[in-house]
Amino acid sequence: MTTTVPDERARIRTALRDLARTTALPMAFGGPVLPTHHLLLSDLVGARTTSLQGLSVRPGTGLGGKVVTVAQPIAVPDYPNTPVITHEYDSAVAAERLQSLISVPVIVRGTVRAVLYAGLRHAAPVAERVLDQGTAVARELEQELVVRDEVEHRVAQLHSDQPRSELSGTEREQVREAYAQLRVIAQQTTQPEVRERVRGVAEHLGTSLERPNRTGSVTLSPRELDVLACVALGCTNADAATSLGLLPETVKSYLRSAMIKLDCRNRTEAVAAARKAGLLP
Incomplete structure (x- = not known):
């Protein structure tokens, strides 16, 4: 790969x-x-x-x-x-x-x-x-x-070049966890070009899962995706804020904005809708 x-x-x-x-x-x-x-x-x-x-x-x-x-x-x-x-x-x-x-x-x-x-x-x-x-x-x-090193480790660990149909339920969750953590790593790096490269690797990992074609016209900003990826791991707003270097109120604002765009009432629905729309793995 x-x-x-x-x-x-x-x-x-x-x-x-x-x-x-x-x-x-x-x-x-x-x-x-x-x-x-x-x-x-x-x-x-x-x-x-x-x-x-x-x-x-x-x-x-x-x-x-x-x-x-x-x-x-x-x-x-x-x-x-x-x-x-x-x-x-x-x-x-x-x-x-x-x-x-x-x-x-x-x-x-x-x-x-x-x-x-x-x-x-x-x-x-x-x-x-x-x-x-x-x-x-x-x-x-x-x-x-x-x-x-973290990117290379996670790519090797996940063996994401295997056919999608061979991914077990556990492996699918590993891919999702790696996707979220790579987005966090990207946000923490100080080099813009490295940030975009790591996000690209995260997206590549996401294709290891069967993701439907994006539906409708919903588009989330990179920060909204960062927050939703953390939420998908079960992070609280405070946890996501610590990981992404943001204030809890800022995380709450991004989450609220994503929920409005996805027409959802809570964070669980927002993650499910983002996955259905092909925005998250």
């Missing part, structure tokens, strides 16, 4: 551009941590050479390898002479004339998944502000990778 899941490598590239922009440092680079725990320097921003491109950094070695091991940000104001790291990769760093560097881990559920660097081409103390900015970029990337 093909899904529109945000690509991890693309997200790292975007994070490095954000890192260069927010820190105003002339070079940013980094990459994913492979299953072997080696760090692969896959992407460079502001590079003058290709000396760092594709470099594989062993765990515990160099600046990035130490960050992988200790899972904490590290700043070195004088890279060539710092005693806090090993120096296996000095020639590659020297080719870029880098001397002052920060390196921050991207930690997803306790595992370092990527490392981001930014640096200057002269020795200088690293401002605490710069390290904080780098950490903020890493945390945003962490959030996007959590979303990506």
Whole structure:
């Protein structure tokens, strides 16, 4: 089955551009941590050479390898002479004339998944502000990778590529639960393009159930669908508000609006009508 899941490598590239922009440092680079725990320097921003491109950094070695091991940000104001790291990769760093560097881990559920660097081409103390900015970029990337992992996990778990007729009652409820939870995840992410991609995956999961063609002219807004999807899981207005980052009164307003559009008197009828109309799985 093909899904529109945000690509991890693309997200790292975007994070490095954000890192260069927010820190105003002339070079940013980094990459994913492979299953072997080696760090692969896959992407460079502001590079003058290709000396760092594709470099594989062993765990515990160099600046990035130490960050992988200790899972904490590290700043070195004088890279060539710092005693806090090993120096296996000095020639590659020297080719870029880098001397002052920060390196921050991207930690997803306790595992370092990527490392981001930014640096200057002269020795200088690293401002605490710069390290904080780098950490903020890493945390945003962490959030996007959590979303990506959750989408992939749910798609694999549901085996939604099997024929619709083979879905059991339990599997149908799993699809509905995953649909609702993916809409919640989409709402929680800060990246608009990722939000739309995750919603697209939710809709793809919804097609695992036999959904009738949409009837009539009823159209619900994305927020109304988010609220109804939570209601379909048995959430109260307060539960839905917490999940979607809304006020309870706002949830109540969206629910009331959906009920009016669906010509229903209560939340249970609204969910049933939305399913009948093909708006919910």
